[in-house]
Each structure stands twice: as C-alpha cells, then as structure tokens.
Amino acid sequence: xxxxGSRLFSTATARQLxxxxxxxxxxxxxxxxxxxxxxxxxxxxxxxxxxxRGHKLVTHTGGLPGYVSRIAxxxxxxxGVAVLTNQESGEAFDAIAFHILDHYLGAPPFDWIDGYxxxxxxxxxxxxxxxxxxxxxxxxxxxxxxxxxxYAGAYRDVWYGDIEIVExxxxxxMRFTHTPALTGDLEHWQHDTFIVRWKDRELRxxxxxxxxxxPDGSIDQAKMRAVxxxxxxxxxxxxxxxxxLRQ
Numbered sequence: 001x002x003x004x005g006s007r008l009f010s011t012a013t014a015r016q017l018x019x020x021x022x023x024x025x026x027x028x029x030x031x032x033x034x035x036x037x038x039x040x041x042x043x044x045x046x047x048x049x050x051x052x053r054g055h056k057l058v059t060h061t062g063g064l065p066g067y068v069s070r071i072a073x074x075x076x077x078x079x080g081v082a083v084l085t086n087q088e089s090g091e092a093f094d095a096i097a098f099h100i101l102d103h104y105l106g107a108p109p110f111d112w113i114d115g116y117x118x119x120x121x122x123x124x125x126x127x128x129x130x131x132x133x134x135x136x137x138x139x140x141x142x143x144x145x146x147x148x149x150x151y152a153g154a155y156r157d158v159w160y161g162d163i164e165i166v167e168x169x170x171x172x173x174m175r176f177t178h179t180p181a182l183t184g185d186l187e188h189w190q191h192d193t194f195i196v197r198w199k200d201r202e203l204r205x206x207x208x209x210x211x212x213x214x215p216d217g218s219i220d221q222a223k224m225r226a227v228x229x230x231x232x233x234x235x236x237x238x239x240x241x242x243x244x245l246r247q
Contacts (some may be wrong), residue, residue: 017045018058018075030122032115035098035107053107059097061090065202072097079104091116127230134227139190145213146192148172155222155242163242174209195227204228205235219244 002008020042029036041050048059058073066086070093073080081100083093095112102110144151152167162177165186174196176182184198184206192211206227214220221244224237 014075018047018049018056020044020049030115030119032118033112035102035110052101053105055105057101061093063088063090068093070094070097072101074101074105077104089120091120123230127228130229142190144188144192146217146219151186151194151211151219153219154245156245157240157242160240162245196224203235205231205237207231207235207237 020040022043024041024043026038026041029038035053038050038052041048043049044058046060050057050059052074055074055076058075060071062069066088068085068088068090070083070090071081072083079101081097083096083100085093085096095116098110098112101107148170149167151172152165155163155165157163160176160178164175164177166173166175172186172194174182174184174186181200181203182198183200184196186194186196186209189195189208192213194209194211195206196209197206207224208227209222209224211222212220222242224240224242226235226237
C-alpha cells in the first residue's frame with residue numbers, strides 16, 4: 001500500500017509471489033536454534049517461504065561486500081521487519097530479525113545471539129579442521145601429468161557456456177567469459193588438480209579445478225569444487241562439467 005492509499009500490486013499478485021514453486025527438503029535446525037524447526041519450506045517467486053511459530057514466514061536476504069540485509073514478513077499478523085547492516089554476518093541480521101519477530105508474536109524469550117554464536121563457532125572450527133586436513137593429506141611433491149600449455153584452451157559447460165584457460169609465462173589463468181569477476185590464476189595443488197585464486201579476493205570463492213585425461217593423454221574434462229565449505233552457495237562450481245572445445 002502506497003502513502004496515497006493506492007496499491008502497488010494486487011492481493012492476487014501478493015498471493016502468487018508467496019506461493020511455493022520449489023519445495024525444499026526439511027532439515028532439523030541445530031539444537032542451539034530449536035525455534036527454527038519447521039513443518040514446510042520452499043521457494044516462491046524470489047522469496048523464501050516457511051513456517052515460524054505457527055505462522056507463514058516470508059523472507060529474503062541481500063548483500064554485497066561490507067553489508068548484508070534481511071526482510072522478514074508474517075502476513076497473517078501484518079508484520080514486516082527489515083534489517084539493514086554495515087557488516088557481513090548473516091547470523092547477526094538473523095538474530096536481530098527473529099528477536100523482533102518474537103517480540104511482536106509474544107513468543108517466550110530466546111537468546112538468538114548466544115545460539116547463533118555457538119553455531120558459528122562450531123562451524124568455524126569444523127571449516128578450519130577440514131582445511132588443515134586437506135593441507136596435511138596433499139601430495140605436495142606431485143607434478144601435473146602434462147606440460148602446462150596442454151591444459152590451456154577453451155572449455156564449455158552446456159549450462160554455463162565457455163571458460164578460457166590461458167598459459168602465459170609458465171603460469172595458467174582461468175576466465176569465465178560471461179562473468180568478468182571470475183578471472184584468476186591457477187596454482188598447482190596436486191597431480192592434475194589446481195586451485196583457481198580469483199583476482200577479486202572479495203569473492204572468497206577459490207575453487208579446485210581437476211582435470212581428467214583420455215587414454216591418449218589429452219584432456220577429457222575438468223570439474224570444479226569450492227575449496228572452502230564456507231563459500232557462498234551461489235558459487236555452484238560443483239555443477240559445472242567443462243569439456244574442451246576441439247580445434
């Protein structure tokens with residue numbers, strides 16, 4: 001509803017926007033965040049839909065390096081919350097949003113800051129342990145199977161499109177042709193696996209690039225996977241299957 005009393009869009013449109021299109025499997029929340037246990041969950045037309053304390057909850061997040069935000073709406077009680085922050089912790093804006101929702105819903109007191117802090121600490125410790133394990137088990141003495149120039153060329157994923165790998169001065173670099181920010185240097189990790197270090201370090205999304213060879217020693221394909229489990233889910237490198245374009 002606008003200030004002059006007119007509607008920006010109709011009630012029917014609002015219902016359509018918040019109707020689940022893609023169901024999402026339900027998982028139990030961490031025990032420290034037990035109020036987040038839900039009975040249904042799905043994605044509507046650009047909005048996350050789930051139940052919260054017996055009410056339909058409509059949410060969405062947003063963010064750029066340096067600031068993140070969340071909106072949360074409970075339509076049946078005409079409640080909406082917008083949390084705008086100048087920091088990068090999703091746990092922080094969630095704690096604020098759920099604290100405000102609980103206040104207006106008359107829910108029992110719950111320490112959201114403490115709950116999210118415990119989950120964040122455990123997740124950080126787990127991530128650090130995985131990184132230490134990867135480094136400890138790496139075969140640092142291994143070499144690539146082929147001269148670096150043999151890995152260079154144009155590759156194509158049927159979903160994404162073309163990706164270029166270039167050899168220059170004894171080094172490899174990778175460029176996603178449709179995503180200029182995804183440009184970086186390939187560092188040898190072990191065997192035929194490299195790590196692409198994106199030049200834009202704010203991406204925080206370095207990824208393994210693993211090449212598989214044909215019996216004749218030519219490149220058959222390359223697959224990718226984020227190095228850190230903390231990498232934002234939108235970097236779905238694991239879904240790419242890069243096939244070399246034969247000249």
